[in-house]
Amino acid sequence: MHLKYESTLREPLVDGVKDYHQVTEDIISPIEAKPGKLWYIGFFISLVLLGFGAFSVFWEVYFGTGVWNLNKTIGWGYDITNFVWWVGIGHAGTLISAILLLFRQGWRTGVNRAAEAMTIFAVMCAGQFPIFHMGRVWMGFFILPYPNTRGPVWVNFNSPLLWDVFAISTYFTVSLLFWYSGLIPDFATVRDRAKTKLRKLLYGVASFGWTGSTKHWQRHESLSLVLAGLSTPLVLSVHTIVSFDFATSVIPGWHTTIFPPYFVAGAIFSGFAMVNTLLIITRKILGLEDYITIGHIEAMNKVIVLTGSVVGVAYLTELFMAWYGAVPYEFDTFYKYRAAGPLGWSYWIMMSCNVISPQVFWFSKMRRNIMVTFVMSIIVNIGMWFERFVIICTSLYRDYLPSSWGYYRPSWPEVGFYVGTFGLFFTCFFLFAKYFPVIAVAEIKSVLKTTGKSYKDKMGKYEAQEVEAFAHDHAHHH
Numbered sequence: 001m002h003l004k005y006e007s008t009l010r011e012p013l014v015d016g017v018k019d020y021h022q023v024t025e026d027i028i029s030p031i032e033a034k035p036g037k038l039w040y041i042g043f044f045i046s047l048v049l050l051g052f053g054a055f056s057v058f059w060e061v062y063f064g065t066g067v068w069n070l071n072k073t074i075g076w077g078y079d080i081t082n083f084v085w086w087v088g089i090g091h092a093g094t095l096i097s098a099i100l101l102l103f104r105q106g107w108r109t110g111v112n113r114a115a116e117a118m119t120i121f122a123v124m125c126a127g128q129f130p131i132f133h134m135g136r137v138w139m140g141f142f143i144l145p146y147p148n149t150r151g152p153v154w155v156n157f158n159s160p161l162l163w164d165v166f167a168i169s170t171y172f173t174v175s176l177l178f179w180y181s182g183l184i185p186d187f188a189t190v191r192d193r194a195k196t197k198l199r200k201l202l203y204g205v206a207s208f209g210w211t212g213s214t215k216h217w218q219r220h221e222s223l224s225l226v227l228a229g230l231s232t233p234l235v236l237s238v239h240t241i242v243s244f245d246f247a248t249s250v251i252p253g254w255h256t257t258i259f260p261p262y263f264v265a266g267a268i269f270s271g272f273a274m275v276n277t278l279l280i281i282t283r284k285i286l287g288l289e290d291y292i293t294i295g296h297i298e299a300m301n302k303v304i305v306l307t308g309s310v311v312g313v314a315y316l317t318e319l320f321m322a323w324y325g326a327v328p329y330e331f332d333t334f335y336k337y338r339a340a341g342p343l344g345w346s347y348w349i350m351m352s353c354n355v356i357s358p359q360v361f362w363f364s365k366m367r368r369n370i371m372v373t374f375v376m377s378i379i380v381n382i383g384m385w386f387e388r389f390v391i392i393c394t395s396l397y398r399d400y401l402p403s404s405w406g407y408y409r410p411s412w413p414e415v416g417f418y419v420g421t422f423g424l425f426f427t428c429f430f431l432f433a434k435y436f437p438v439i440a441v442a443e444i445k446s447v448l449k450t451t452g453k454s455y456k457d458k459m460g461k462y463e464a465q466e467v468e469a470f471a472h473d474h475a476h477h478h
Contacts, residue, residue, distance in 0.1 A: 027441050028190055028288045035434050037284055042052040042201055043421050046426035053420005058415040065135040069411040073402045074396045078414040079133045080245070081388040085270070086126035086421065087242055088263075088384060090175070092271025093119025094235050098228040107299045110445040114282060115275045116179040116237065117436070121428040122274075123172045125421035130164065132417070159472040161171055167241040171234050171386050178227045181220065184444040239267040246391060253333040253395035256321065262314035269307035269354070270384035272300050276377035277428065280370060282438055291439050294368050308358035311387075315355060329400070336356065339393040342407055350390050353383025 025135060035043075060067055067313035068076050093115040100108040143156045143165055155162055187207035196201040210216055246254040283292040322334035336465055338347045357379050358364045367373070398405045430440070 016262065021147055022194075023191060023444055024441060025150075026288070026290065027437050027439050027444070028186075028193060028286065029407050030433075031190060031437065032193070032195075033433060036285070039430060039434065043430045044421050046430060049419050049423030051420075051423070052416055053418075053423050056416025057128075057418060057467060060133075060413045060417065061137055065133070067411060067413045069409060069414065071408065073399050073405045073406055074393060076133070076392060077408055078410045079129050081307040081385065081392050082418050083126050083129035084245075084263075084388045085385050086122045086129075086406060087239065087273045088124035088267035088270045088388075089381070090126065090171070090271065091235060091264075091267035092241060092275050093117070093122075094171070094175055094178075094231050095268055095271065096275070097182075098231040099235065100225065101228045102232060107296055110270075110296045111275060111300070112280060112443070113179075113182065113436075113440045113463045114279055114438050116182070116273075117429065117432045118177060118274060119175045120179060121432075123168060123175065123429070125176065125425050127168055127172070128421065129417075130161065135372045139214050144453055160241065160248050163241045163244060167234075167238045167313060171231075171238045174227060174231045174234055178224075178231060181223050181227065182440055182443070183272050183436060184208060185220065186437040188212065189441055190437070214291040219279050234274065236264055239264045251395055252327070252329040253338070255389070256318060258317055258321075259313055263310065265307045265310040265314070266354075266384060266387060266401065269304060269311055269358075270381055271308070273380035273384070276300055276304075276373055277381070280374045280377070282433060285326060286433065288439060291444060294370070296375055297370070298364075298367045301361045301373060303366075304376075305361035307359050308354060308380070312355035315351065318323075323366060332398075333395055337398045338390060340395070341398070343390075343394045343397060346386050347394065350386040355389060357383070 068077065068079070093112075096108050096115040097112045098114075131137060134140060143155060143162060145157075171226075180422060184207050187203050188210035191200055191207050192202035194203060240260040240263065243259035247259035249255055279292050280297070283289050319334055322330045325331075338344065357376060360372065360376065393408050397408055
């Protein structure tokens with residue numbers, strides 16, 4: 001009698017009365033139409049930013065890293081701040097796709113495709129910072145461990161920066177495979193609907209001759225599970241390794257064992273915020289409110305308030321350890337130069353954006369408010385950027401010798417490089433939104449029968465009848 005997989009109390013994942021054909025129409029037709037004016041404006045702005053970034057990088061490579069305002073104590077500055085920030089943003093994609101897939105969370109289906117694309121673009125942005133930080137970019141192949149004729153010049157495997165190379169490249173590869181394997185059935189749908197020969201050819205090549213046979217679906221399922229299993233440990237390991245860039249050193253404010261879990265939580269925190277930023281814009285412009293529902297946004301806000309609180313606990317732990325550890329240098333770093341000191345303002349921006357502001361999401365009204373969510377998602381990403389800045393600059397700008405104390409402010413090529421990565425990220429994202437299905441059509445269809453609105457309504461009616469019948473029988477017996 002009961003063929004229910006889902007409680008009727010949960011809200012539907014797909015709003016509106018939809019059948020399978022309607023789902024395809026809603027999600028695929030934006031690809032087939034000409035993009036609107038907003039799309040062109042956004043794309044143009046992204047290209048301008050990208051161009052400025054390319055110019056800044058050219059300037060830095062031509063004149064050397066001296067054009068960056070790095071000084072005696074601060075050796076990385078903006079560069080590693082932005083590197084860690086971009087890697088962090090890439091984390092939500094893998095978490096949404098892999099971990100929520102393994103835990104069978106239905107709500108991931110509406111948001112996973114865009115989140116995975118975001119991961120790939122963010123990692124592309126992140127990877128550039130360490131490369132251009134070398135100064136002499138043409139020496140980049142020195143970091144790759146291959147048999148060479150340079151005698152004793154060999155890669156230093158003890159350096160966390162080398163672990164980064166492996167972590168980031170693995171992460172990028174697995175994410176790319178995961179994202180692409182999910183796209184195959186949808187590419188086939190676009191191919192079958194194509195009106196022009198060229199379109200048919202291109203999407204046909206992209207979909208690898210997918211026919212939707214049972215065999216194909218079986219392989220698709222098992223591949224997804226294997227990749228999810230591979231990328232779940234990556235969510236934890238990649239940012240742990242990024243945190244080792246700091247934690248394995250012996251600089252006050254850096255060598256703490258709390259770094260790995262705290263960096264991972266921070267990464268998921270900023271990643272989910274970025275997913276919210278992008279999806280709120282995307283659902284508005286492409287008219288996908290029925291698929292990316294308020295329920296999806298609420299679920300992501302719950303993750304944000306959880307990880308934000310974890311990060312808050314980590315900050316307090318650091319302050320406690322600096323006081324309790326009784327190492328004067330640690331104490332000074334945290335209390336004199338971080339919370340006070342010339343760069344103290346950045347610490348307080350970080351605290352208010354990351355710890356205090358997300359607490360509004362304890363209220364269900366706030367979690368379900370689109371405007372509040374949008375503003376908060378941007379505040380969180382500003383806060384997470386400052387967190388990286390605080391860790392790097394406020395630990396370095398005052399060292400043991402007062403004579404080498406300095407202050408750090410970035411030069412224009414540093415800012416330009418950062419702005420340029422935004423250009424790259426959004427250029428990629430606009431192209432993705434135009435030529436690829438932003439929502440996984442096949443996955444939405446798989447949850448439509450159990451969690452679509454029309455199904456929920458039917459089940460609700462059916463339950464009401466059952467309750468009535470039960471009451472009737474009960475009265476009869478008495």
